[in-house]
Amino acid sequence: MPLSLHFSVDSKIERVATVEAKLVTFLVEQDLPYSLSEYLLKLVKSMPGPDLLSQATLGRTKATNIARQALAPHFHEKLLESLKTNLFSVVIDETTDSSVAKQLAVCVSFCDEAMNVQVDLLALVECSDGSASGLFNQLVKVMDDVKKAGVPLQNWVGFCSDTTNAMMGINHSVKTLVEGKYPWVTVVKCSCHLCALVASHACKKLSKSLEDLCRTVCNHFRYSTKYQDAYRKEFQVFTQVEQHRFLALAPTRWLSFQNCARRILEQWDALTLYWDSLVLDDPSNANDHVRMTLNNPYSRVMMFFVEYVLGELNEFNTIYQSEKPLFHLMKTQVEKLLWTFAMNSMKPSYVRTVNPFDINPHDEVNYLPDENVYIGYKGYDLLVGLETREVTSGYFVVESLRIRRSARDFYVEAVQ
Known part of the structure; x- marks a missing residue:
């Protein structure tokens, strides 16, 4: 019982x-x-x-039938009735279920009579062909069914999806096919996905050791209560840092890199002591590599830069995760982000006189000197401290220039 x-x-x-x-x-x-x-x-x-x-009486089979044969048709009919009298946008995305069957989710977004934004699932159809033509054909079938239900297709005013080549390519994609068959529909790329792709490509210009450090630290502690207890009771207590757990770096969520970097920076001193101790007991190449990274102050400077620059992208990305319609802010926010990144690495006299969308990030004539490239105030403060201690060291000059050039490469890739 x-x-x-x-x-x-x-x-x-x-x-x-x-x-x-x-x-x-x-x-x-x-x-x-x-x-x-x-x-x-x-x-x-x-x-x-x-x-x-x-x-x-209600069992598993009856509940399933009620959901599929009663509730689903009822709410689908209500949705179609709403689309008959409201302008709507279509958002599509691919997914794969546990049986490895590819499916296409078709959602609609519209404002109801009370001017509240509603987002509902219009259809979920199997789509074994993931090409632009295959996806578009499934979308056409869904919209034909909508038309047969009495919904005027002229009410369909917007289309959005992620920014893959199959979806948004300039030559042959769902975007070009939609524009050809439904010319009155405005096509918009997903701003959140676009922002993640910017971060993904720009981060390739930075040292891979930073990502490796985040992954290695998280994996080291994730499945070992012994390691977690030792770290918490000895090293976190000794360095008086918050007893937080480490965050996993998601390969498909590039903007999660900032949260991982922030947590690593918070625990940096404790981690350095921990790996110094760990290498004595387990002197493997992997542990020695982590120890060398943690003991390298210039790696810490670069991690501060990652925290700063991905913070700018995350702030931009968060705007478009609002439940309120903020489309009217898109142009202003994109211009602000472009202007910020350009000002960090290019001459202000050039950036202020050019439309943000016309900035040429490869125009070396208008580059700031390497030593003036902005890397965030935390990284800058640490670099100033290192300069004070190593004022006569040629190693500082080399590493400082390397960091600022990596930062410039990030800005150039992001703006491009």
């Missing part, structure tokens, strides 16, 4: 506590998040009396 039924009931206070305990026990038994508790209680309160509930 489920644990949620193992409660006795006496007084009114106890009956109320029993209801709450049963709901919480249900969440625990079904491995559901506690955040559902508020909505679950509202659902229970909206239920009819016990007489009707005692007559209800």
